[in-house]
Amino acid sequence: xxxxxxxxxxxxxxxxxxxxxxxxxxxxxxxxxxxxxxxxxxxx
Numbered sequence: 001x002x003x004x005x006x007x008x009x010x011x012x013x014x015x016x017x018x019x020x021x022x023x024x025x026x027x028x029x030x031x032x033x034x035x036x037x038x039x040x041x042x043x044x
Contacts (some may be wrong), residue, residue, distance in 0.1 A: 020043065
């Protein structure tokens with residue numbers, strides 16, 4: 001789960017949600033689970 005304080009500062013894209021994958025932050029399409037963007041090493 002993305003920390004609420006961080007989530008409030010991220011851009012909002014309708015139909016997408018931010019998720020944590022290991023040390024990365026990933027933008028995922030809700031309907032298809034297709035990864036749209038990855039921010040590497042955010043939680044290092």
